[in-house]
Amino acid sequence: KAGVTQTPRYLIKTRGQQVTLSCSPISGHRSVSWYQQTPGQGLQFLFEYFSETQRNKGNFPGRFSGRQFSNSRSEMNVSTLELGDSALYLCASSQPGQYYGYTFGSGTRLTVV
Amino acid sequence: TQLLEQSPQFLSIQEGENLTVYCNSSSVFSSLQWYRQEPGEGPVLLVTVVTGGEVKKLKRLTFQFGDARKDSSLHITAAQPGDTGLYLCAGEPRLAPYQDSWGKLQFGAGTQVVVTP
Numbered sequence: 001k002a003g004v005t006q007t008p009r010y011l012i013k014t015r016g017q018q019v020t021l022s023c024s025p026i027s028g029h030r031s032v033s034w035y036q037q038t039p040g041q042g043l044q045f046l047f048e049y050f051s052e053t054q055r056n057k058g059n060f061p062g063r064f065s066g067r068q069f070s071n072s073r074s075e076m077n078v079s080t081l082e083l084g085d086s087a088l089y090l091c092a093s094s095q096p097g098q099y100y101g102y103t104f105g106s107g108t109r110l111t112v113v
Numbered sequence: 114t115q116l117l118e119q120s121p122q123f124l125s126i127q128e129g130e131n132l133t134v135y136c137n138s139s140s141v142f143s144s145l146q147w148y149r150q151e152p153g154e155g156p157v158l159l160v161t162v163v164t165g166g167e168v169k170k171l172k173r174l175t176f177q178f179g180d181a182r183k184d185s186s187l188h189i190t191a192a193q194p195g196d197t198g199l200y201l202c203a204g205e206p207r208l209a210p211y212q213d214s215w216g217k218l219q220f221g222a223g224t225q226v227v228v229t230p
Contacts (some may be wrong), residue, residue, distance in 0.1 A: 002153075033217070043156075043201070043220040056215035090155050101146050101219065102154030 002027065002107035004093050012111045017080040021108045025072050025093030032074040033102065034066060039087040046089075049074055081112045116140075117204055126228055129191050134204035134224045137184045143205050145178055145185045145215035146218070150199040159187075192228045199223045 005024040013019050025032050033056075034046040045058040049068035066076040072093075078085055088109050092102035119136045125131055136145065144163045148156035160169050162178035162185060169176045173196075175188040188194055203218040 005157075030213075035220075042222045043203075045217045045219075048215050048217065050215070056217050058217070070145075088153075092155075101158040101161045103158065104152075106149075107155050109153070 004103050006089075006105035007092055008108060009098075009106065010109045010111075013081050013107060015081055015083060015112055017081050018077060018083060020075055020077045021089055021091075023091035023093075023105060024072045025074070026103055029050075029093035029095055029103070030072050031094045032068060032072065033092045033094070033101050035076070035090045035092065036060070036077050037090060037107070038086075043090070046076065063073060073078060078110075083112050086110060086112045111113075117202055117219055119200075119202055119224050121224060122222065123225045124227070125224075128193055129226055129229050130228075132189050132192055132226065134200050134202075134226070135184070135187065136224040138204060138219075139183065140204075140206075141182045142219075143182075145182075146203045146205070147176055147187055148183070148201045148203060150201060150223070156201055160163055181215045182227050189226075192226075194228050194230050197226060197228050199225050 007022045031050045033048040035043045035049040037043045044109055045081055047054055047066050052068045063079045068074045088107045090104050090107045092104045094102045117136055120135045124132055144161055146161045147159040147161055150156040160176045162176055163181045166180045167178045173190045177186045200220045201223045
């Protein structure tokens with residue numbers, strides 16, 4: 001079956017702009033999580049959605065937001081971009097319950113100039 | 114915040130040698146997962162360990178979960194160039210029974226492994 005699909009793969013934006021990233025989970029997976037990966041901070045949890053509801057949120061400013069649609073596809077939005085937002089943004093989907101592990105997409109590489 | 118510390122940060126070995134990566138925390142996790150990540154790609158799940166003291170073997174890779182569920186190790190026997198990558202451990206916080214962690218994995222900083230022919 002198809003894996004987790006993230007679009008676009010690469011994005012270059014200017015400071016102050018906003019950006020929307022998309023994630024399509026594995027068919028049947030209803031939980032979608034988002035992570036930011038940078039060389040200095042590693043992988044940091046942004047938020048998680050399940051059945052269109054945000055269940056969990058990391059320690060990021062309100063400029064970072066997300067949503068999930070009825071087909072489990074998810075989007076994350078970053079407003080008023082800063083240079084420090086340059087990172088690889090990863091989404092992961094999973095089956096409900098513990099111990100199944102997470103399937104990650106290839107990520108969206110965002111560069112803010 | 115439950116912190117996971119990985120060691121070493123970087124490992125460079127010759128093909129055929131063995132290596133071990135460690136993942137330690139002062140906190141208890143309900144499960145611990147190991148991922149491998151290639152440059153420009155997302156992490157790929159290698160294994161999930163759940164029970165304290167559990168040992169899982171996948172071909173040349175051996176994973177162990179500490180008895181107290183606070184630490185884990187990954188051992189690779191006879192490493193090959195294809196084992197090159199960033200190895201990440203990730204812990205799921207211990208929440209209520211039958212409740213998943215709602216996506217919030219705590220990742221270690223990673224161990225960069227380079228295996229040269």
